[in-house]
Amino acid sequence: MAMSFCLIVNPAAGRSSPWRNWANRWLRRQPRHYYQTASTAVSAVIDRLRYHGATIDIHYTTQSGDATRYAQLAAESGRYAAVIAMGGDGTINEVINGIIDTDVPLGVIPFGTANVYCSAFHLPNTINDAVDRIIAGKTTHIDVGSIHNRYFVCMAGIGFDAYIITRHSSSLKSYFGGFSYLITALRHYFSYPFHPISYCVDGRSTVHKCALFIISNTHLYGGRFALSPNASPSDGYLNACVFNDIRIMSILKNAKHLVCGQPQKMIGFKSFLCKEIEFKSGPSHTIHCDAEVIGHTPATAHIHSKKLRIIH
Ligand SMILES: [Mg+2]
Helix, strand or coil: CCCEEEEEECCCCCCCCHHHHHHHHHCCCCCCHHHCCHHHHHHHHHHHHHHCCCEEEEEECCCCCHHHHHHHHHHHHCCCCEEEEEECHHHHHHHHHHHCCCCCCEEEEECCCCCHHHHHCCCCCCHHHHHHHHHHCCEEEEEEEEECCEEECCEEEECHHHHHHHHCCHHHHHHHCCHHHHHHHHHHHCCCCCCCEEEEECCCCCCEEECEEEEECCCCECCCECCCCCCCCCCCCEEEEEECCCCHHHHHHHHHHHHCCCHHHCCCEEEEEECEEEECCCCCCEEEECCEEEEECCEEEEEEEEEEEEEC
């Protein structure tokens, strides 16, 4: 019997932009598949799946929450060998939240701006290779984190990095791609109040404070930066990354260390393993999961060991 797949496409993800096209030419980089239009890319996915004799049902998302709903219905139907997310990290996050308590595996066709998930799990960059990987069907169970009952697979952020997602415009993103987040961060850095974030770790009563908190489940942050080089998505722990020095000169020096792959040299930075982080009440801080804003503090983050089945 032919294998059947459910493909969930975010057609707004990873659109081409004049700046990105120019950057690719300047860097002499081969344009990746996600610079194509969504319809061209979806046709390529269909062709490759049919080449393997597979059948496919396609759903296009039009608003936030669609991908979770389609993924949940697909998993409940029991008809599919896998649910395939075709979009960026936000689309992948929505899909995992739809299949999380089922044994239906996640397949991914990278089609976003940063594609942190695909980089973190060393997934192929081209459509044919990504489909071939899905058809091969090698799966594993990985950990996921959660905050406010929302699961995340790559990272969560509390404070400034979540705030800039709320201030970020899609038109800027369509022109500058991932750099649009840096532009937005610079624009809002001087007006952001940076109220301290209060937190406790693993049920202990000691309250710590910091300026910015990032929780990693994989080693990458912001596309290609190894913020938690030793993070494992299958060790049963979250990697907490705490920033205490937000002076502009420290940030610039830290950016250099991050780009050079030496986060341990960053000023006012510490990283540790934990299973639970409670963010206390006080000044409210925005929270994102995989770059999707999901609420505010107070909140508690948990690790869920080997809860998600993925194709890798
Ligand atoms: Mg881990």
